[in-house]
Amino acid sequence: MNKPDLKKILIMPAAGIGDFLMAAPAIKALRENYKTAYIAVLAHHSRGAAQIGKCLPFIDEVIDFPLKKYSWGRVICFFLSSFWPMFFGLRKEKFDACFILNSNPIRTIITKLLGVKTFEAKKQGHPTQMALNLLSSLGIKTDNMDFGLVAPDIDISKYIPVDAPKPWIGLHPFSAMRWRNWENYADFINTLPDNATVIILGKDSEHKTPTGKKNVIDLVNKLSITELVAVISKLNLLVSVDSGPMHIGFAVQIPTVGIFNTVSPENRMPLTSKVSHLAIWDNKFGEEETIVKERTTKERRPGLVDTERLAAAVKECMQKNSISFFK
Numbered sequence: 001m002n003k004p005d006l007k008k009i010l011i012m013p014a015a016g017i018g019d020f021l022m023a024a025p026a027i028k029a030l031r032e033n034y035k036t037a038y039i040a041v042l043a044h045h046s047r048g049a050a051q052i053g054k055c056l057p058f059i060d061e062v063i064d065f066p067l068k069k070y071s072w073g074r075v076i077c078f079f080l081s082s083f084w085p086m087f088f089g090l091r092k093e094k095f096d097a098c099f100i101l102n103s104n105p106i107r108t109i110i111t112k113l114l115g116v117k118t119f120e121a122k123k124q125g126h127p128t129q130m131a132l133n134l135l136s137s138l139g140i141k142t143d144n145m146d147f148g149l150v151a152p153d154i155d156i157s158k159y160i161p162v163d164a165p166k167p168w169i170g171l172h173p174f175s176a177m178r179w180r181n182w183e184n185y186a187d188f189i190n191t192l193p194d195n196a197t198v199i200i201l202g203k204d205s206e207h208k209t210p211t212g213k214k215n216v217i218d219l220v221n222k223l224s225i226t227e228l229v230a231v232i233s234k235l236n237l238l239v240s241v242d243s244g245p246m247h248i249g250f251a252v253q254i255p256t257v258g259i260f261n262t263v264s265p266e267n268r269m270p271l272t273s274k275v276s277h278l279a280i281w282d283n284k285f286g287e288e289e290t291i292v293k294e295r296t297t298k299e300r301r302p303g304l305v306d307t308e309r310l311a312a313a314v315k316e317c318m319q320k321n322s323i324s325f326f327k
Contacts, residue, residue, distance in 0.1 A: 003139035008038045010063075010095040010116070014102035015070075016176070017048050017225070017244030018268075019127065021147055021251050023101050024056055025271075026131035029142035030099075031058035040093070042110075044068070047176075048244065051225035055149050063090070067106070075106070090114060101131045126267045145272045147251035151233035152226045159219055159231060164197040167236035167323055169314075170254075172245040174202040174220075180241045182259055182305050186210035188239070191311045199235070201228065201245060236323050239314060242268060250277065255321040257313050259305055276320040278313050282306070 009030060013023035020043055030039060038060050043049035045064040053062035066082040068074060091114055098111050100120040111118040121127075121134040132142070160168065169192065173182035181204075189198050189210055197215045201223070209218040223231060228245060232238060233252040240246035241259045249256035250270045258265055258279045265279035282305075318324075 003033060004097065004117075006034055006037055006096045008093060008095045009034065009040070010090070010093070010098040011039065011041045012098065012100045012102070012107045012110075013041065013043060014127070015044055015047060015065075017052055018242075018247035019102065020049055020052055021149065021244070021247040022127040022268075023131055024147045024149065024251070025128050025142070025145045026099075026101065026135055027056070028058050028144070028146075028148040029132065029135055029140060032142055032144070033140045038093075040095075042090070048225035052149075052229075054226065055152060055229055056147075057150055058148060087113060099131075099134065101127065101134075126271065128271055146274075147270075149229070149248070149251035151252050152230050154227060154230040156227070156231050156234060159222070159227075160197070160199060160217055160234070164217070165195050165215055166197065167318070168197050168199060168234065170199045170201050170232060170235040170238040170240075170249075172201045172238065172240035172243060174204040174207075175241050175243040177243075180243065180261060182241050184305060184307065187307045188305070188310055189213050189216065191307060199231065201231065202243075237314065237318055237321075239310070255317050255323065257310070257317050259310070276317060278317045278320075280305075280310060280313050 011023065011027055013019050027039065027041065039058065040061045040063050041053060041059055042063050042065050046068050050062045053059050064086070066086060067078045087110065090110070095114070095116050097117045097119065100107050100111065100118060103120050103123060119134055119138065121130040171185055173185040175181055190213060192198060194214060197217060198213070199217045200220055203221050207220045210216065219231065229248055229252065232245060232248050232254060235254050238249035238254050238256045240249060240256060242263055246256060246258050250273065253274050255275045256277045258269065258277065260268065260279055260281040265281050269277060269279055
């Protein structure tokens with residue numbers, strides 16, 4: 001099939017930073033095939049999409065999708081207010097085509113009202129592979145499946161002293177989806193040797209700095225998204241729950257141990273990588289769609305990770321990547 005002639009392209013990934021990054025290989029493939037086209041992504045500025053977009057040089061613009069939460073009340077208010085300025089701004093651009101990489105009724109309504117030619121990825125399987133399969137069906141090919149994320153040139157010494165003992169091990173125990181949180185991460189910190197610097201990352205309103213261990217740097221609630229990318233890019237290893245920062249670790253080629261409890265790592269780990277990553281998965285709490293449907297997200301916070309199992313996975317990941325663990 002001959003690829004379509006496109007000069008202005010709109011892309012709609014799913015909502016989160018991780019979703020945006022899993023779409024990046026497909027967006028980069030579009031840029032490789034349409035070198036002079038205007039490529040825009042419709043994504044949530046409130047979730048850091050604009051800052052991630054600055055680290056993806058093949059994207060011209062990240063247009064704000066100003067729906068902050070997917071609840072009936074918020075959606076109704078969205079359609080009565082901020083939807084229309086967003087819609088008229090999109091219509092003014094006169095896009096040739098829209099690629100929906102994660103379908104939902106709101107994105108479908110937008111494309112129908114715009115009257116734009118729309119291509120939609122299937123929802124079953126790895127999001128990156130589904131997006132690439134969609135492009136392949138249109139004659140848009142690529143052999144390069146890396147993320148193309150460029151870490152910003154930011155001096156992080158105000159957060160991590162340059163002489164802090166190595167290895168630098170980043171921990172990201174939090175998620176906006178509270179049931180994914182890693183509640184007992186302080187137990188894991190105590191398994192690490194004293195010659196490692198532990199850097200705690202993320203955002204959490206209930207966070208308290210763990211005590212009893214030296215060489216712990218607490219950056220929770222202190223970093224912008226671009227600063228977070230810069231910090232993660234300097235780590236020797238990242239240990240993270242299934243969340244945006246985990247995908248940042250994958251994207252900047254930092255060895256990463258991902259912790260999963262409701263979504264299979266098969267559909268979240270990167271398709272290719274220059275470094276070795278590992279995943280640990282315990283889905284005894286049920287599938288994520290069931291948890292959401294049952295509305296148990298506030299009460300149900302099951303993130304007790306087997307510390308011994310995680311420590312073994314971390315050590316294995318470091319050995320596979322030739323990272324010295326002990327003095």
